[in-house]
């Protein structure tokens with residue numbers, strides 16, 4: 001059976017999008033997703049995203065497999081790509097300017113803006129150790145600026161869940177971080193029972209941050225939307241940045257705001273169609 005796909009990216013974080021609206025079960029397996037994501041023997045991507053029917057009154061459901069076949073709860077860049085993909089699917093017209101999307105992290109609401117960007121209501125950050133999850137602090141405590149030994153170095157880390165786990169550390173120069181070698185050590189550190197995404201953040205000023213990321217299940221990527229949201233929250237909690245900032249990633253920029261009004265995170269950025277095909 002031939003399966004159609006469309007390739008998208010959000011600031012360089014790239015995904016294979018599949019129309020899965022006829023079933024609540026992904027039409028390909030995690031093993032197949034690993035093969036499709038392979039950059040030498042497959043299509044090449046950081047993950048595979050499925051557009052499924054809505055649940056509990058939502059318009060659609062998003063599921064995603066990382067390039068290692070694991071299933072994360074949420075994907076910020078991916079949900080912007082999904083929002084644009086949905087407008088392009090046959091039979092779906094842009095009758096409203098936002099969608100409600102059921103995810104394993106709760107209901108997320110992307111909104112297509114007039115300038116072609118996508119603004120996403122990412123929900124509220126979760127800060128308790130048991131919500132990350134991590135054993136770095138007592139279950140009902142926050143993990144803010146806590147020392148963690150990784151690769152013979154003490155890193156002060158702050159942990160934030162955007163539905164998926166993030167460990168953030170502030171550094172003087174993101175370019176100097178040997179991501180390839182220390183990223184896996186953070187990801188598989190025993191204090192993170194469900195592994196973790198790790199963000200290295202350089203504060204340029206209170207409204208401009210540089211970020212590099214090692215993603216759980218995907219390794220080095222050019223951007224991570226949930227990671228950018230979590231990093232802004234960590235910056236505010238450590239009084240290093242304001243509640244709205246531009247995050248510069250290797251693949252481009254995202255605008256992130258942590259609203260004082262509703263405690264939600266709003267992420268704004270692009271989603272670009274690259275090509276389509278069949279496998």
Ligand SMILES: N[C@@H](CCC[C@H](N)C(=O)O)C(=O)O
Pocket residue numbers: 013066071072073074075076077078164165197215216217218221223224225226227
């Ligand atoms: N790149 C994504 C996050 C994808 C999931 C992540 N690798 C995880 O396992 O939690 C984003 O843009 O948020």
